[in-house]
Amino acid sequence: VDYTHPSAVNGNAEWYAANKFPFVMGTTGGDREALLETVTGAVDCVIAPNMAKQIVALQAALEKLAADFPGAFSGYNLRVVESHQSTKADTSGTAKAISADLAKLTGETGWTDDSIERVRHTSEQLAGGGPSHTGVSPVPEEALGGHAYHTYSMVSADKKVEFQIRHNVQGRTTYAEGTVDAVMFLAERVAKGDKPKVFNMVDVLQAGAMQALKKLVTAEDMRAANYWRRRDSFALSERSLLMGCVSCMTSHGHVRPTRCKCTLSRGPPEARETASQHARGEPTSPTSFDAGRASYHA
Numbered sequence: 001v002d003y004t005h006p007s008a009v010n011g012n013a014e015w016y017a018a019n020k021f022p023f024v025m026g027t028t029g030g031d032r033e034a035l036l037e038t039v040t041g042a043v044d045c046v047i048a049p050n051m052a053k054q055i056v057a058l059q060a061a062l063e064k065l066a067a068d069f070p071g072a073f074s075g076y077n078l079r080v081v082e083s084h085q086s087t088k089a090d091t092s093g094t095a096k097a098i099s100a101d102l103a104k105l106t107g108e109t110g111w112t113d114d115s116i117e118r119v120r121h122t123s124e125q126l127a128g129g130g131p132s133h134t135g136v137s138p139v140p141e142e143a144l145g146g147h148a149y150h151t152y153s154m155v156s157a158d159k160k161v162e163f164q165i166r167h168n169v170q171g172r173t174t175y176a177e178g179t180v181d182a183v184m185f186l187a188e189r190v191a192k193g194d195k196p197k198v199f200n201m202v203d204v205l206q207a208g209a210m211q212a213l214k215k216l217v218t219a220e221d222m223r224a225a226n227y228w229r230r231r232d233s234f235a236l237s238e239r240s241l242l243m244g245c246v247s248c249m250t251s252h253g254h255v256r257p258t259r260c261k262c263t264l265s266r267g268p269p270e271a272r273e274t275a276s277q278h279a280r281g282e283p284t285s286p287t288s289f290d291a292g293r294a295s296y297h298a
Contacts (some may be wrong), residue, residue: 001179006030006090010038017042022190024182026051026175028093040198044190046203049093051178055167056201060097062165066104073105073163076154081129083119083149085134091116095150098165102152124295125149136168178204 002012006029009150013035016023022044039045050056065072074134080102082095096113118123119136128138128150150168155162169175178201185204189197 001183002027008200010034012267013038016045018291022178022186026179028091036198041095041196044186044196046182046186046199048182049097050175051182051201052169052174053178053181053201053205054174055094055169056178056205058165058167059094059101060202060205062098062101066101070104073154074107075104075157076106076161076163077105077109077116077132077154077157078108079117079149079153080115080152081119082137083125083139083147085145085147086120086122090122091118092148092150094148098150101260102154106154119149129192137166140170147169151221179183245253 002009002025003281004012004025004027006027009025010031010154011026012027013025015021017039022041026048028049035047038115039047041164050058050059051092052100078099078114080095080099082092095116099111099113099116109199124137125140125144125147129135134151134153136151139149148167150167152165153162154164164232182201182204183208185201
């Protein structure tokens, strides 16, 4: 999984291709044409300027809109402003891709990546576009170290009509989820043994491989676990509850074990004994079952 620096993009890709090393790359920048030339036919990979699934879906929709209705916003002026943490060295790849589609709608043939306005100074990020709502939205101070605030606006020549698209992301959770989905998608493709191919996040989206949002424990599981934890039989700490879920999922591939021995080493003695009885298929008393039920949820 490659999230490095624009200057490393092409060198890393050459190494991946030479060593037949499948990879997921979310790093933007570098020579993109050379990147694709290097990896095409050489290694399976997912390369995308944005790993956030919702933004990928938006981007795909705008791409289709531009293809179906080019020039629909003819006469409108496009403005794109993007704000990222100060350590981001290049212009957002997502902003480049989306603005290219919007430029097809406005018919602005002179639009280039250099037309995109970058905001990297803290004072400008905190202030945002101001009362006129132009530019990016104000960035919360706690998000200055990791955010992606984009505003795309199309304004009519007489400035009486404006269309805006904004996507504001704080933190990196949504990108991490998409990255996990991309890795799972790529692993399945590699396992098939087909000819190496270059994929993007739209391919992942179309394949229905978006699974990272599925929780290890459902809301029903958590409500039940909390209920049994409140019983006087015993109490489990949040840390133990989490460790149990992860251990069970990792070892056995399921969340709600019926005869799972991974709980035998956790919880108080009465819970461990009840879990052991269940694992052996032996009957338990109502009191011990309460403890065992909670242990199983853990």
